[in-house]
Amino acid sequence: xxxxxxxxxxxxxKIPVPRPQANAMLSRVAHSLYWMSRYIERAENIARLLExxxxxxxxxxxxxxxxxxxxxxxxxxxxxxxxxxxxxxxxADSRSVTEFFSFDLRNPNSIxxxxxAARENARMIRDQISIEMWETINxxxxxxxxxxxxxxxxxxxxxFFQDIKRNxxxxxxxxxxxxxRSEGWEFIQFGKFVERAHKTTRILDVKYHILLxxxxxxxxxxxxxQWQAVLRSASALEAYRRFYxxxxxxxxxxxxxxxxxxxxxxxxxxxxxxxxxxxxxLGESGARPRTEAARASRRLLANLQSLTIDEVLRDGLHxxxxxxxxxxxxISDQVVQTTMFYPAEATQEDQQLQQQQQ
Amino acid sequence: xxxxxxxxTTFVYAGSAQxxxxxxxxxxxxxxxxxxxxxxxxxxxxxxxxxxxxxYGNTVIYFDVAAEHSRLVIEAVSEVETTPNVCRPAVxxxxxxxxxxxxxxxxxxxxxxxTHYVPLDVELWKEAQDALGDGRSDxxxxxxxMGHHIYKSFTYKPKTTGVRTQATAALKQRTGVCQDFAHVxxxxxxxxxxxxxxxxxxxxxxxxxxxxxxxxxxxxxxxxPGYGWAAFDPTHDRPxxxxxxxxxxxxxYSDIRPVSGTYRGGxxxxxxxxxxxxxxEAADKAG
Numbered sequence: 001x002x003x004x005x006x007x008x009x010x011x012x013x014k015i016p017v018p019r020p021q022a023n024a025m026l027s028r029v030a031h032s033l034y035w036m037s038r039y040i041e042r043a044e045n046i047a048r049l050l051e052x053x054x055x056x057x058x059x060x061x062x063x064x065x066x067x068x069x070x071x072x073x074x075x076x077x078x079x080x081x082x083x084x085x086x087x088x089x090x091x092a093d094s095r096s097v098t099e100f101f102s103f104d105l106r107n108p109n110s111i112x113x114x115x116x117a118a119r120e121n122a123r124m125i126r127d128q129i130s131i132e133m134w135e136t137i138n139x140x141x142x143x144x145x146x147x148x149x150x151x152x153x154x155x156x157x158x159x160f161f162q163d164i165k166r167n168x169x170x171x172x173x174x175x176x177x178x179x180x181r182s183e184g185w186e187f188i189q190f191g192k193f194v195e196r197a198h199k200t201t202r203i204l205d206v207k208y209h210i211l212l213x214x215x216x217x218x219x220x221x222x223x224x225x226q227w228q229a230v231l232r233s234a235s236a237l238e239a240y241r242r243f244y245x246x247x248x249x250x251x252x253x254x255x256x257x258x259x260x261x262x263x264x265x266x267x268x269x270x271x272x273x274x275x276x277x278x279x280x281x282l283g284e285s286g287a288r289p290r291t292e293a294a295r296a297s298r299r300l301l302a303n304l305q306s307l308t309i310d311e312v313l314r315d316g317l318h319x320x321x322x323x324x325x326x327x328x329x330x331i332s333d334q335v336v337q338t339t340m341f342y343p344a345e346a347t348q349e350d351q352q353l354q355q356q357q358q
Numbered sequence: 359x360x361x362x363x364x365x366x367t368t369f370v371y372a373g374s375a376q377x378x379x380x381x382x383x384x385x386x387x388x389x390x391x392x393x394x395x396x397x398x399x400x401x402x403x404x405x406x407x408x409x410x411x412x413x414y415g416n417t418v419i420y421f422d423v424a425a426e427h428s429r430l431v432i433e434a435v436s437e438v439e440t441t442p443n444v445c446r447p448a449v450x451x452x453x454x455x456x457x458x459x460x461x462x463x464x465x466x467x468x469x470x471x472x473t474h475y476v477p478l479d480v481e482l483w484k485e486a487q488d489a490l491g492d493g494r495s496d497x498x499x500x501x502x503x504m505g506h507h508i509y510k511s512f513t514y515k516p517k518t519t520g521v522r523t524q525a526t527a528a529l530k531q532r533t534g535v536c537q538d539f540a541h542v543x544x545x546x547x548x549x550x551x552x553x554x555x556x557x558x559x560x561x562x563x564x565x566x567x568x569x570x571x572x573x574x575x576x577x578x579x580x581x582x583p584g585y586g587w588a589a590f591d592p593t594h595d596r597p598x599x600x601x602x603x604x605x606x607x608x609x610x611y612s613d614i615r616p617v618s619g620t621y622r623g624g625x626x627x628x629x630x631x632x633x634x635x636x637x638x639e640a641a642d643k644a645g
Contacts, residue, residue, distance in 0.1 A: 348620050348621070348622055349375075349620060349621055349622070349623065350618070350619070350620055351369060351378075351380060351617060351618055351619040351620065351621065352369065352627065352629040353521040353522075353615055353617075353618065354367065354521065354574070354616060354617065354629060354631045355519075355520060355521040355535060355537055356535070356536055356537040356540075356558060356573065356574045356575060356576040356611070356616075357516055357535035357536060357537060357573045357574075
């Protein structure tokens, strides 16, 4: 018979061994996160552009048909969808352009098309994002699907565009507060800032088209109102006012939206973020970038840090904006190519089967 | 009988292939009729191999080649000892009523239904009726009679069918190779409610023309209650014996594909298969 042993001291609590993290990310998932984020940001920016331009027309009822056509034409030009629009619509007016940019699925850049694409991407990676993020996108999609241009005009376009912006902000806020700071986060942020920087250059460029400064107009009431609209479409009016207290001047607006290092929608701010996330995604830790994309983003950032608005205006604002847009395209293309993309020509094949034939 | 086997599959790709994922069912089985004494699979390009046992009890080896390659060679070398004919028990006489009442029949539903290669069409049923013109007798005799019927009424003719030919198509033209013979036999057995499965393997020929091409072989097994799976080869009109080496079994060809997989890359390619089946002792004597 064995005697009961003396009671042993309870074992000291074990130090929990951290579980190995599932840190390998599929390029398919990265691709979906990136486009989900980009499309939501794009939908928001299109809403901004449309909203401000609609308001803008209300301010100037004196616009005749020719002016109105020019006005909408410039927006179509800025998104590069002129040809597509003319294929499907006869006149460019408030209604047709709103329809084209809000609900027309034939336009891959319409708000509905963007939200649909964002939702499809989110749907493919539902296990990767929080339920709140998914629901926000889904609700926005259902909200859009249940509406038509007629409803929007009946209820007031302002409310409509506000709703889209609010949903996009809600989504970004939820991402911020529910998504782990992992590799996926870097792709989400990269996509968001690429799109935002791009659209800020577009918004500025639209105005460049509309308000080719007629020397006499500069500083006039019309001019001021128009540049104010530019600021509002970037949610930058208040920020601008705090920075340049007094008047709204074209070059100052341009300077603010391009070069501000603290306003989160300025091109400079966005590019600084792009550079940061891109370096993390590509694993660029050295002082000298190794990849083409990282070099391009570093160069763009250096330009935005060092150029002055005078230099930009001297060489042409339009050219500068177009060039910046192209650089952004190049950078994002390269990142997609190297990290998220599988060449399409390498289709999957089945191994040929052998017949049993003896 | 100790038999040594070689099965070499060579894929040649136009251009190059990459991200190739493959499954191989080439390892001989272990059962009452045979014991696998040795098995070695090698690939070129070389790739780490892993394996699992599938639903039908076949050993599946899988590997992937991520790097670009212009050809892929899969070589299986094995040695199998088959149970001598004298040690094989005879298949008992079992009536259909016993088969229907047997508890195992319930568990073999997948070997009774139509499959991709063996759709249970009315033509197969008619053919089964013709095969047993003078009525049914017992399970194993009927399996043999149906097999014999196929042997008699079909012509063995390579290149008249392909790897994707279904039993119904082979039946229409009455030509084919062992794969088609086996599929048709499965169809006939199943229409009569006899569970039957497709067997993939090899068989050793006693006499061989020097330039005759060897290939893998296929036959069927029918379920006989109280005995188990009884093998019959409709291509040669005989029950499988010590000359037959079993590699895998399943509902039809799609369950036992010797080599299957996917890859990315060039579309056109060639496939060549080299099979060598030899009696091991004979090889020793020669050496």
